[in-house]
Amino acid sequence: MKKLIYSILFLAVTSLTFQSCKSDDDNNSIPNLSNQVSIDGTVYGLDGTGFLESYGLNTDGSFDWDVELDGTDVDIYFDLNTNSENGLVAGTYTYSPDRAEFTYVDSNILLSDGTNYSPQEGTVIIALSGDTTAITFNLTAVDGTVIQGEWSGTLTVIN
Template sequence: MKKLLLIPLLALLIVMVSCGDDDGDSVSTNGQLSFDGETATLTHAYIEDYGENGNGSFDVDITLTSKAVDFNADNISNVSVVYLDLNTSQQNVLEAGTYTYSDGERDEFVMVDGFVAINASFDSEGNLTQGKAFDVAGGTVTVSVSSGVYSISFTLTGDNDERATGSFTGTLTPVEDN
């Protein structure tokens, strides 16, 4: 099951890298992920717009990572990742507010999917080969923004009582469609 859920995350990350070398533009002023007694620094943040959901809300995905990664490599090593599938009322905008997890229909200020990995490595098929990871099954993400600088805090849970908390403050690098 983890393999199937890693595939969308890895696809997003491959798209981000193939769209150019934007990694230097997304350095955080402060970011941290805590999961299962381990802590990682989050230094890169990306935003990708998937358009309208058909009900007036818009699909905007956020990916926070601990380092720049060459996702075209056969293996991805020692990276921490927080992937959040959020929904807003404005296209290509991460709005300030609280996003609450729901496994139901996409709507404004709803998180419908997510993934957390700490000190993880993945093989070319997206299988976790090292580290700890879980698929989000609950939690909240709180966003504030001032002059283009985002403050994102999160408390996320998994199906097996996993819990991750953290925050990120910095800019978001857009992932452009090619």
């Protein structure tokens, strides 16, 4: 009888061990999207056109820089806050309802069919190399839509 109980206990522990060894990858990694955006798995091209506009000093001491990325069927807007009056700063920007350095307070993704997404969760990563700005984003819209993308190019400064 003891052998039967130990055998059953051994099988139960073994099956639980294999069950708990499932991959820890939550599939939240950003796919390889060179100048593209993926919205719930549908990929849209970004044509390489990007704009940067300064809105100056915020009341908290950060600086307000707006970025617009254009595509054939999608336009993307980020309201980023940096610690520099001279332009974007490399780093990770996270959503916040309040302006502060390295936050975004607003983001908007507009599709050509009129569908509009307002992400209020996630990150926007800025990397700089000379005149080239690389923007990688992993966002979740208010309705739960996953929005991921990458853009690289020269941002045209609007005065």
